[in-house]
Amino acid sequence: MSTPLERSIDNHYHLETLAENSRQLVEHQEESFRMQYAAAIANLQGMAEITSRQDTTNYRLSTIVGGMDALHATARATLGAIYAQTRVLQEGFEQVAQMMMQQQKVLKQIADVLCHPYETKVLELLREADHALKQGMTSTGRDQKAEFGDATKLLNGVLKNPIGRRNYVAWFQVGWLKWKYELNIVEAEEAFYQASRLSAPKADLYHANSLKHMAYMQYLQKNHSDAYDTIQKAVNVLPDDHDIRYDAARYAAKAGREAEALELLERCIDQQPQTIVVMFSEEDFLQ
Amino acid sequence: MKEGLVTLLVRKTDESRRNAQNHVESWRKAIDAVREAEKHAECTIPLPSSLTVPVSVAVQEARVASHIVAIDLTKNASLARTDVLTFATNTLEQEIESRSEAITRAKEAMKWHENSRDMKLRDAERAKSHAISSANDALSSVEYSCSSIKMDTDPFNNMKSCLDGGIFGLIIILPFEVFALLSALVSYLLKKAIAVPNVNAKRQEFDFVARQAEDAFAQSRKQIEREFSACLPEREQAIKKAEALKNKADTALRLFQAKA
Numbered sequence: 001m002s003t004p005l006e007r008s009i010d011n012h013y014h015l016e017t018l019a020e021n022s023r024q025l026v027e028h029q030e031e032s033f034r035m036q037y038a039a040a041i042a043n044l045q046g047m048a049e050i051t052s053r054q055d056t057t058n059y060r061l062s063t064i065v066g067g068m069d070a071l072h073a074t075a076r077a078t079l080g081a082i083y084a085q086t087r088v089l090q091e092g093f094e095q096v097a098q099m100m101m102q103q104q105k106v107l108k109q110i111a112d113v114l115c116h117p118y119e120t121k122v123l124e125l126l127r128e129a130d131h132a133l134k135q136g137m138t139s140t141g142r143d144q145k146a147e148f149g150d151a152t153k154l155l156n157g158v159l160k161n162p163i164g165r166r167n168y169v170a171w172f173q174v175g176w177l178k179w180k181y182e183l184n185i186v187e188a189e190e191a192f193y194q195a196s197r198l199s200a201p202k203a204d205l206y207h208a209n210s211l212k213h214m215a216y217m218q219y220l221q222k223n224h225s226d227a228y229d230t231i232q233k234a235v236n237v238l239p240d241d242h243d244i245r246y247d248a249a250r251y252a253a254k255a256g257r258e259a260e261a262l263e264l265l266e267r268c269i270d271q272q273p274q275t276i277v278v279m280f281s282e283e284d285f286l287q
Numbered sequence: 288m289k290e291g292l293v294t295l296l297v298r299k300t301d302e303s304r305r306n307a308q309n310h311v312e313s314w315r316k317a318i319d320a321v322r323e324a325e326k327h328a329e330c331t332i333p334l335p336s337s338l339t340v341p342v343s344v345a346v347q348e349a350r351v352a353s354h355i356v357a358i359d360l361t362k363n364a365s366l367a368r369t370d371v372l373t374f375a376t377n378t379l380e381q382e383i384e385s386r387s388e389a390i391t392r393a394k395e396a397m398k399w400h401e402n403s404r405d406m407k408l409r410d411a412e413r414a415k416s417h418a419i420s421s422a423n424d425a426l427s428s429v430e431y432s433c434s435s436i437k438m439d440t441d442p443f444n445n446m447k448s449c450l451d452g453g454i455f456g457l458i459i460i461l462p463f464e465v466f467a468l469l470s471a472l473v474s475y476l477l478k479k480a481i482a483v484p485n486v487n488a489k490r491q492e493f494d495f496v497a498r499q500a501e502d503a504f505a506q507s508r509k510q511i512e513r514e515f516s517a518c519l520p521e522r523e524q525a526i527k528k529a530e531a532l533k534n535k536a537d538t539a540l541r542l543f544q545a546k547a
Contacts, residue, residue: 253288262291269299269354276299276354279292286289 006032008243009216013176013209016104018137025097026090033093033274040280092272096242106205111169122164129154133173136181148181171195172210179217189217196233208237212244215251224254242271250284261285296354303357307349310364315342317371320547324375328539329532332378338371372547379540386533393526400522404515411507418500422493429489 011028019025111130129151136147155174158164175191178184196210211234218227228251234244249264265285268275279285318339325332341363349360 258288258291261288262295265292266295266299269295273303273355273358276296280296285292 007216008032009212009247012100012243013213014137014180016100016107017134019097019100019104022094022097022101025100026093029093029096033278036278036281040277043280043286092274096272103205107169107209110202110204110206122158122161125154125157125164126167126170129158129170129173133177145181148177152177152181166198168195168198168206168210171198172206172213175210175213175217179213185217185220189214189221192217203237205238208234208241208244211237212247215247219251219254224251227251228255228257240271242268242275245271246275249279250282253285253287300354300357303354303361304349304352307352307357307360307364308346310361310368311342311345311349314364314368314371315346317368317375317547318342320543321371321375323546324379324539324543327542328379328382328536330378330382330536332375334371334374338367338374341367375543375547376540379536379543383533383536383540386529386536390526390529390533393522393529397522397526400515400518404511407511408508411504411511414507415500415504418503419497422496422500426489426493429486433486 015025015028111126132147132151132154136144136151139147151173155170155177158167158170159174164170171191172195175188175195178191179188182188192210192214196207196214199207199210211230215227215230215234218224218230228248231244231248231251234241235248238244245264246268249261249268252258252264253261265275265279268279318334321332321334345360345364349357349364352360
């Protein structure tokens with residue numbers, strides 16, 4: 001079985017916050033697809049070998065695996081050529097990248113609007129926290145630790161203020177830092193919950209992101225049923241979002257709702273054809 | 288879940304391959320339709336090789352392609368088909384336009400030919416009219432001269448009558464020989480001085496000239512009509528041919544659009 005790969009959610013907020021242009025995002029997606037592709041091929045080959053049934057499905061699987069293997073073999077040396085040849089992949093990556101750049105703007109707008117009613121002190125704290133968070137995202141090692149530590153302190157300062165406590169962007173950033181920097185999944189889930197609760201009336205992108213991250217925290221705690229319930233709320237906010245739908249398929253699979261998971265995956269494949277490869281790189285779907 | 292995933296993979300791959308095959312087939316049919324249109328329109332539609340050569344490869348690829356490659360093939364086939372249709376339609380439309388222009392040119396040539404015949408006929412008629420009117424003028428001037436001479440000759444005639452009448456008066460005075468000589472001289476002088484034109488001869492002359500002018504005109508007209516008629520079938524044929532060619536291109540375009 002393949003080793004677990006990073007999920008898109010692992011880097012989603014990081015990328016969305018820092019990406020300077022869609023080209024960077026396309027490159028990141030290409031790189032991650034390359035790994036997912038290799039894992040998927042390995043998994044499919046393993047499955048074809050293990051399966052001993054000689055029914056039609058199995059026969060066809062072996063032809064497909066053979067076809068993919070041949071494609072993989074010929075393209076291994078010049079993997080880039082695959083992307084040049086398959087416009088579908090390129091277009092898919094570009095589409096996602098553009099959407100993320102768009103979301104970056106939306107997230108910034110939301111944060112700016114939320115800053116509006118605050119006094120100078122809270123406003124300063126928020127600005128500095130945001131600055132420290134971004135600095136931490138772009139640095140490594142000790143610098144990163146220091147920046148993330150500063151960001152956490154500054155955000156805690158915002159949340160001590162009765163009005164600042166209502167700022168769901170601050171809660172989201174706290175959740176993110178708890179998860180990434182402190183590795184505290186339980187508190188991260190709580191922070192994402194607060195962010196989703198406070199953003200619910202506006203049902204904006206932060207609301208969907210909060211729910212998505214909260215579901216992931218629940219998944220990491222193996223609360224698959226809770227994760228499934230939470231992601232349903234995110235699906236309701238952004239019903240056409242591929243990543244949310246893909247996560248919904250994952251949590252449905254983990255919650256034992258196989259038919260629903262397959263239906264959601266099929267819709268994901270229709271939306272982004274590369275999902276047909278990516279889904280075979282995921283342990284969650286292969287158990 | 289694993290089996291469900293594999294079934295999904297197989298089903299989606301099958302779907303996308305079938306879709307790709309259908310699109311590649313449509314692309315191939317579009318190329319066939321272009322070849323047929325070439326025959327109907329009797330012209331060449333030089334499709335770029337990038338739109339024709341890859342189709343046979345695509346037919347084979349579509350059968351074994353992965354889901355993503357099959358989708359890519361579908362998109363490429365769809366674009367290529369659109370390009371084939373656009374290229375062929377544009378070429379046929381250009382052909383129709385150039386053939387319409389050929390018809391216009393042939394019709395203009397025909398019109399010019401007719402105009403030239405009419406001009407020649409008008410020239411011949413003008414020449415005839417000119418000849419007749421010149422002759423008529425000549426005749427009128429002769430007739431006028433005659434009437435003038437008639438008036439002018441009266442005094443002379445009187446004088447001659449006087450001379451003739453006065454023979455008896457003068458017979459006494461002049462000897463007969465002198466008188467006779469004088470009388471002869473007067474007659475001679477009168478004839479010489481008056482020189483009365485022959486109106487009838489002139490009228491005949493006029494009739495002759497008029498007949499000749501009519502004959503010449505008739506001959507010219509015959510000649511012009513003959514020349515015109517000689518070229519007419521050729522020119523009519525050219526128009527018909529151009530119209531037939533244009534109709535063929537029209538039909539080819541219609542059939543192509545219906546088929547493709």
